[in-house]
Amino acid sequence: MDHTKNERENGMFPKDQMLSPLIDDGDFEASTDGGVALKKGPWTAAEDAILIDYVKKHGEGNWNAVQKQSGLLRCGKSCRLRWANHLRPNLKKGAFTQEEEQLIIELHAKMGNKWARMAAHLPGRTDNEIKNYWNTRIKRRQRAGLPLYPPEVCVQALQESHHTSAVNDGAKGPHGILQNDSYEIPDVVFDNLKANQNVLPYFPKLPGISTSGMLIKDLGSSQYYSFMSPTIYCQKRLRGPTAFFPGYTGAVKSECPLFEHFEDGMLNKAAQSFGASFPIGTDPAAKNSQSFGVFQGSHSLPNGNLSASEPTLEAVKLELPSFQDPETDFGSWGTLSCSPPLLESVDAFIQSPPPSGGLESDSLSPHNSGLLDAIFHESKTLSSAKNHASDQSSNSTTPGDITEGSDFNICKTAWENCGEPRSPLVHSASSLFSESISASGSSPDEPSSGETFTESQKKYEPADNVLTPGIQKEAHIQLDNGCSDTLLASDWFEQGPLYDPDQTVMADTIATFLSDDLSSEYKNMAAGTSFSSPEWDLGSCAWNDMPFVCPMPKLP
């Protein structure tokens, strides 16, 4: 490639391009003005020279005039892109330095896919360059099952999100972020989220909340699949809907206080709003094996109830990745939801950007906020599994029993503790930090995952084994010891203690972690009560009292 590029840049045009840099037999398309065919495809050195000369004389901008004044058969867009990415002075060439890579990671954790804004922090680098780098990195790390964000970046991003939310009360518009050079979490994302309020009936009921302060930055993400990659990888080996996230919630609840409460109310309602997998129906039997698979793999609205109706559809349509249209979203995915996810389907899902719903539904918003997005999606996934088991819960610990505090530092602890092998999804979440864990001494020589399974299984099997903080702490210690990055999540699915084809053990176990609030909510829902009904108000559903361990401003 370099060879080819150098040839071009040195004026050694391949074949016909030697004849005329302006009019060769490259790709041409009819111009919109005057019928002049504009060239497409790679730029030649001569074209570059013309463009450089033009910019020297006229300066940047007015790109459409380039073709008219210089005779360059390129559209303005193409000229601008060529100039910005290759010709403008002070462009850095070559691979990213370590410092740059680190900065990109940090910026992405804070900004998401805001390549242009990221580029502004990397002098000499272009948004395209950064974007390509990031996408490559994502693929690489997906394959390796590695986290995208180092733990320090994760914590830092969350902390800054917290600080930002404390200062800004959601009033800042999209441009506000541009007026500030800090790495604030852009409220534009939340604006977008608000725009989808019909999709999320629980958000509009919280007027005045600075959504920036929530861990939920938005509900859709194209990075989401990146974050979830370890999970999805393990899914590839699953054979049926019931195996999607068995026992996930329980494990996560115990190991990741971060998720405690966070997803319970609002996320389940989001799931319900989408008609996803949630056992809305009155048939309790339907909420077991089917619904697990349905939710996780489905974007469907099995009951045809979109909850938010037209705006939702519109949002979905607007945000759909190019490979997907709304019909496939609600159709094919729905079909998928009703049958065991074929491996091919899962593969395709992995290879492609997430459909409009991520695993559940990304129709909420496509805008990415990077790490926080990922965290939210992860937790949302957790919530679905949890709620499915909630109706089987007879004994449950209260949220306060498990959550130890609201200090934000707990986030890091929580994540670190997530690095346990029992749940592939916990692994997924914790995989964010696996790098540092590995680097900090975890080695393959440590206790095997099998041993850990045995131990942890004792903790989870009894449904009436209410987890006390003490037990939890003990579990944490064991899990920390058993933390193994070498354990594949998929292995966990097949060997893990919570995987039970009948789901009885699993459900009972998960039920242990459900709060009373949620249990009652679930009962109401099973009885046909819709949370999206006007009567329902998240505020009464312990939103305010929700002991978020994430940055969550207390409502006035």
Add this chain to the structure above:
DNA sequence: AAGTCACTCAACCGCGTTGTA
């Protein structure tokens, strides 16, 4: 040696935003 796969990079496309007549 041939085929396949993954990676990198450049460029294009669609859409939203902004500015202006």
Add this chain to the structure above:
DNA sequence: CTACAACGCGGTTGAGTGACT
């Protein structure tokens, strides 16, 4: 206020290349 053009951004695609089987 509206329509239109220009611009900017993010997502996607395709070509070239090297590693691997």
